[in-house]
Amino acid sequence: MWLLVVQALVALCVLHLPLSSTQDCLSKHQVLSTIQQMQKLLSTQEAIQLQGMRNLKKQLTVLQSNVHKQATKRNDSCPHLTAPLNGRKLGEKATVGHEVHFLCEAGFRLVGSESRTCLQDRTWSGQQPFCQTISNCASSPCANGGTCVEDVRRFSCLCPGSWSGSNCQTPISSSWVTLSTSSFSRQPRCTDARPRSHHCTCDPGFQLRAGSVCQDVDECQLFQASWQTRLCVHDCVNVPGSYHCVCPQGYLLHADQNMCTDVDECTDNQHNCSHGELCVNVFGGYRCVRPKCPQPRLNTSYVKTSVYQCERNPCPMNSRACRLAANSISFHYLPLQSNRTVPRVLFKMSTTHLVGDSLRFAIVDGRGQGVFAVQRSDRHSGELILTSPVVGPATLEVELEMSKLARKVLLGKHIFRVTAFISQYEF
Ligand SMILES: *[C@@H]1O[C@H](CO)[C@@H](O)[C@H](O)[C@H]1NC(C)=O
Numbered sequence: 001m002w003l004l005v006v007q008a009l010v011a012l013c014v015l016h017l018p019l020s021s022t023q024d025c026l027s028k029h030q031v032l033s034t035i036q037q038m039q040k041l042l043s044t045q046e047a048i049q050l051q052g053m054r055n056l057k058k059q060l061t062v063l064q065s066n067v068h069k070q071a072t073k074r075n076d077s078c079p080h081l082t083a084p085l086n087g088r089k090l091g092e093k094a095t096v097g098h099e100v101h102f103l104c105e106a107g108f109r110l111v112g113s114e115s116r117t118c119l120q121d122r123t124w125s126g127q128q129p130f131c132q133t134i135s136n137c138a139s140s141p142c143a144n145g146g147t148c149v150e151d152v153r154r155f156s157c158l159c160p161g162s163w164s165g166s167n168c169q170t171p172i173s174s175s176w177v178t179l180s181t182s183s184f185s186r187q188p189r190c191t192d193a194r195p196r197s198h199h200c201t202c203d204p205g206f207q208l209r210a211g212s213v214c215q216d217v218d219e220c221q222l223f224q225a226s227w228q229t230r231l232c233v234h235d236c237v238n239v240p241g242s243y244h245c246v247c248p249q250g251y252l253l254h255a256d257q258n259m260c261t262d263v264d265e266c267t268d269n270q271h272n273c274s275h276g277e278l279c280v281n282v283f284g285g286y287r288c289v290r291p292k293c294p295q296p297r298l299n300t301s302y303v304k305t306s307v308y309q310c311e312r313n314p315c316p317m318n319s320r321a322c323r324l325a326a327n328s329i330s331f332h333y334l335p336l337q338s339n340r341t342v343p344r345v346l347f348k349m350s351t352t353h354l355v356g357d358s359l360r361f362a363i364v365d366g367r368g369q370g371v372f373a374v375q376r377s378d379r380h381s382g383e384l385i386l387t388s389p390v391v392g393p394a395t396l397e398v399e400l401e402m403s404k405l406a407r408k409v410l411l412g413k414h415i416f417r418v419t420a421f422i423s424q425y426e427f
């Protein structure tokens with residue numbers, strides 16, 4: 001409005017300026033000063049209005065959050081539910097996630113939802129149930145083969161041997177008495193008489209089936225088949241409520257109940273190796289061995305220096321056969337599990353004092369050549385390596401030679417006869 005007045009004044013003056021005298025109109029200077037005042041006034045008004053708007057906005061936000069808070073506080077529960085006529089309601093809580101249950105008195109049958117849950121949107125699931133009179137046998141009220149009998153006021157059920165309850169809906173406990181604790185089926189423990197599955201629990205290792213029987217869980221069938229989940233290293237035997245691990249002959253079940261540890265038949269004197277034989281313990285059993293020195297031939301002969309070692313007798317050094325014959329032959333028996341991961345060092349050969357300037361290792365003979373390799377491990381020793389997995393049972397033999405040389409001239413050599421007894425088991 002102010003702006004319009006100023007506009008009119010200025011317009012009048014500008015229009016009349018050339019016609020009227022100057023004193024009739026506001027001077028140019030006066031007009032400008034008025035405009036300036038008006039501008040100032042408007043800016044002030046603008047600032048005040050802006051501030052007012054801001055305050056209003058703030059208040060609205062506070063109000064909104066309050067309303068929201070109030071709404072959630074008051075309405076995180078569902079409307080009150082009443083018990084059906086001639087029935088009961090179990091459960092008082094009406095907050096989100098809670099459940100209530102309905103029951104009818106004897107002679108009435110529940111129609112509608114037996115349970116209702118308070119949902120996120122503050123409504124109840126299902127429908128409000130009611131209790132309908134069961135006054136006659138027409139509705140076939142007797143379950144599990146019960147016979148319905150009517151009298152003047154109401155019906156009753158005559159239940160077959162193993163069922164009880166007003167509608168023959170409950171299995172009779174006595175039928176479970178015949179089942180001992182060693183049985184694979186047991187009676188569930190129920191918190192109330194009603195045969196509702198989620199009110200019943202089973203002993204550990206049992207699982208509720210068909211809502212009324214605790215059936216043993218077959219842990220072996222569930223877990224043993226897969227390598228990742230298997231319970232026992234060998235066999236699993238399912239028993240009521242649990243399982244047992246069993247080990248093959250030659251093993252003992254370990255304290256932790258699923259490991260099988262090898263029995264050392266040799267130290268336990270459980271072997272029947274004959275006199276003169278040596279007992280070698282292997283995984284799952286034992287072997288009887290009789291290390292024998294080679295027969296004398298040409299100018300060389302051997303003598304036993306220990307149960308596992310033969311030494312060459314002194315022989316004429318000018319004889320070629322003597323120079324080529326090994327100085328010693330030793331016997332080594334290695335028990336091994338089936339299918340071991342490779343590469344795997346099985347055996348180390350070494351010389352205590354190095355005569356000459358080098359050692360050379362080689363596989364000279366053996367049926368297991370394809371799966372073995374030898375390599376030098378340091379200045380004084382070499383090792384036998386298993387290079388591919390072997391599935392037992394198997395017996396592999398390999399003969400290794402360690403030669404001592406000085407300026408490429410053979411000074412002497414030692415033979416290692418290695419026998420690997422590979423078990424049929426992987427443990
Ligand atoms: C919110 O709660 C009130 C009473 O606390 C109730 O009357 C109203 O029906 C509820 N609203 C909803 C959507 O449940």
Ligand SMILES: *[C@@H]1O[C@H](CO)[C@@H](O)[C@H](O)[C@H]1NC(C)=O
Nearest residue numbers: 265270271272273274286288
């Ligand atoms: C003893 O050895 C014989 C074979 O020489 C074998 O048949 C028998 O089962 C062995 N007995 C035991 C207790 O290992």
Ligand SMILES: *[C@@H]1O[C@H](CO)[C@@H](O)[C@H](O)[C@H]1NC(C)=O
Nearest residue numbers: 298299316318319320321322
């Ligand atoms: C065995 O040794 C004798 C000397 O003691 C020698 O004369 C003979 O040639 C040797 N035999 C062989 C096959 O080296």
Ligand SMILES: *[C@@H]1O[C@H](CO)[C@@H](O)[C@H](O)[C@H]1NC(C)=O
Nearest residue numbers: 338339340341389391392426
């Ligand atoms: C040997 O072991 C490997 C895993 O290390 C497995 O995949 C394979 O089936 C095993 N072989 C036998 C014959 O058990």
